[in-house]
Amino acid sequence: MATAASAPKRRQGRPPLVADARERILLEASKLFARSGYENSSIGDLAAAIGVTKPAIYHYFATKQDIYDAIILRTLEGLSEAVFPAVREQPAAIDKLRVFMTAHAAYLERNYWSFVAMLVGFSGMSPSYRDDAARLRDAYERLLRQILEQGAKEGVFRAGQVATSGRAVLSLLNWMARWFKPGHGSTAEQIALDYFELLSAGLCIKPDTSRGQPCR
Amino acid sequence: MATAASAPKRRQGRPPLVADARERILLEASKLFARSGYENSSIGDLAAAIGVTKPAIYHYFATKQDIYDAIILRTLEGLSEAVFPAVREQPAAIDKLRVFMTAHAAYLERNYWSFVAMLVGFSGMSPSYRDDAARLRDAYERLLRQILEQGAKEGVFRAGQVATSGRAVLSLLNWMARWFKPGHGSTAEQIALDYFELLSAGLCIKPDTSRGQPCR
Numbered sequence: 001m002a003t004a005a006s007a008p009k010r011r012q013g014r015p016p017l018v019a020d021a022r023e024r025i026l027l028e029a030s031k032l033f034a035r036s037g038y039e040n041s042s043i044g045d046l047a048a049a050i051g052v053t054k055p056a057i058y059h060y061f062a063t064k065q066d067i068y069d070a071i072i073l074r075t076l077e078g079l080s081e082a083v084f085p086a087v088r089e090q091p092a093a094i095d096k097l098r099v100f101m102t103a104h105a106a107y108l109e110r111n112y113w114s115f116v117a118m119l120v121g122f123s124g125m126s127p128s129y130r131d132d133a134a135r136l137r138d139a140y141e142r143l144l145r146q147i148l149e150q151g152a153k154e155g156v157f158r159a160g161q162v163a164t165s166g167r168a169v170l171s172l173l174n175w176m177a178r179w180f181k182p183g184h185g186s187t188a189e190q191i192a193l194d195y196f197e198l199l200s201a202g203l204c205i206k207p208d209t210s211r212g213q214p215c216r
Numbered sequence: 217m218a219t220a221a222s223a224p225k226r227r228q229g230r231p232p233l234v235a236d237a238r239e240r241i242l243l244e245a246s247k248l249f250a251r252s253g254y255e256n257s258s259i260g261d262l263a264a265a266i267g268v269t270k271p272a273i274y275h276y277f278a279t280k281q282d283i284y285d286a287i288i289l290r291t292l293e294g295l296s297e298a299v300f301p302a303v304r305e306q307p308a309a310i311d312k313l314r315v316f317m318t319a320h321a322a323y324l325e326r327n328y329w330s331f332v333a334m335l336v337g338f339s340g341m342s343p344s345y346r347d348d349a350a351r352l353r354d355a356y357e358r359l360l361r362q363i364l365e366q367g368a369k370e371g372v373f374r375a376g377q378v379a380t381s382g383r384a385v386l387s388l389l390n391w392m393a394r395w396f397k398p399g400h401g402s403t404a405e406q407i408a409l410d411y412f413e414l415l416s417a418g419l420c421i422k423p424d425t426s427r428g429q430p431c432r
Contacts, residue, residue, distance in 0.1 A: 037253055037255060039253060039255060039256045040255045040256075094420070094429075094430065094431045097419075120336075148419075151419070155421065156420060156421060156422075156431050157419045157420065157421065157431075158417070158419060158420070158421050161414060161419055164407075164410040164411065164413075164414050165414055165419050168388055168411060168414055168415075171387055171388050171391035171392075172384055172387050172388065172391075174391055174394070175386075175387035175388075175390055175391045176387075178390070191380075194380040195380065195384060196430070197380075197430050198377060198380050198381055198384055198415070198418075199384075199414070199415070199418065199419055200418055200419045200420050200423070200430035200431055201374070201418045201420055201423040201424075201430035201431070202414075202415065202416055202417045202418020202419070202420070202423055203313075203364075203367070203373045203374060203377055203381050203415055203416045203418070204310070204372060204373065204374070204416050204417055204418070205371065205372060205373065205374055206372075207416070207417040207418055207423060208417075213310075214310065214412070214413050214416035214417035215310045215372050215373075215416055215417070
């Protein structure tokens with residue numbers, strides 16, 4: 001994340017968009033990729049959606065791939081920046097898990113279009129950014145795994161559930177990008193809280209895993 | 217599902233593919249749509265993948281949209297035909313839920329490409345088929361809701377969990393289309409069974425929903 005001092009030099013030419021032009025381009029591109037798919041969206045479509053010319057876009061991004069890469073990287077970075085500190089504040093694994101899920105969902109709602117673009121997009125990232133994205137994703141999944149392992153060590157979570165429950169948590173959150181609509185019904189945070197309670201307490205009134213049957 | 221007697225008349229021209237040509241086209245189209253997306257796949261690409269000419273495809277399907285519609289409808293029909301009878305055989309809600317999840321996953325594994333094409337595809341169905349697909353999907357979701365309601369009535373499942381747990385079950389199963397690879401690691405059925413046990417018994421060793429905390 002570049003500071004003012006370390007920011008790369010502006011290219012030649014008059015900036016044809018407003019001050020937050022990069023932001024505007026990334027937001028509109030996210031909407032376009034999320035709705036129509038990466039392959040079906042052109043720089044021309046993007047320029048038309050913003051109401052500028054194609055060169056105005058090229059002033060900030062050399063290629064469509066660059067825009068896609070920027071969306072994915074900043075979405076993963078932003079997600080980590082939102083979720084890691086929130087989790088760290090909680091000492092107990094059960095609270096860490098709750099906060100992981102709700103902070104993730106709240107970030108999804110605040111960054112809805114870029115999240116959907118990331119999760120429904122067909123495009124791969126360019127090789128130079130793929131490793132950065134993979135590192136962020138791996139660290140994120142590691143955080144979740146550590147929470148689940150801590151819960152097992154604390155004797156609060158059942159043992160042997162790390163792989164399945166980690167996968168379940170991410171599946172529930174990721175699939176939200178496919179059906180959740182901001183501003184309609186519950187907030188994403190409330191939905192994540194409902195999932196958290198279901199996942200931790202279970203559906204059975206009297207769970208009984210001792211006999212290979214989940215409910216008595 | 218047309219019987220031999222009611223089957224529509226063959227169009228003029230020599231069938232240029234083998235006996236199960238329709239099947240072959242639908243399978244290869246599913247692979248193509250799943251990998252490249254509907255919009256990025258042409259009839260030309262499909263013909264090349266099968267190793268036939270474009271007219272050989274058009275002999276069976278008038279448009280790419282027709283192929284897509286056929287994939288979605290038959291996938292939803294096949295899913296229902298696999299899951300409904302399996303669920304009906306089980307009297308108890310907990311067993312119905314287990315069978316719903318495992319039969320769904322087994323069907324996903326057997327019909328991997330058409331399932332992925334259905335769940336990752338951007339394309340909508342043509343209006344004439346959209347209602348049929350919606351009916352199938354609604355009936356499927358109703359089956360799941362009935363199982364969850366039955367479990368609450370039986371006093372086995374916690375009350376007030378139908379909406380969240382129904383959504384959770386479908387999210388876990390649907391997201392599998394994004395990461396599960398047939399033939400690598402556990403079977404889809406085993407993964408669904410793990411999810412079922414987690415969802416029903418919960419992650420907490422000592423669940424305690426009475427005080428608004430999922431774990432004691």
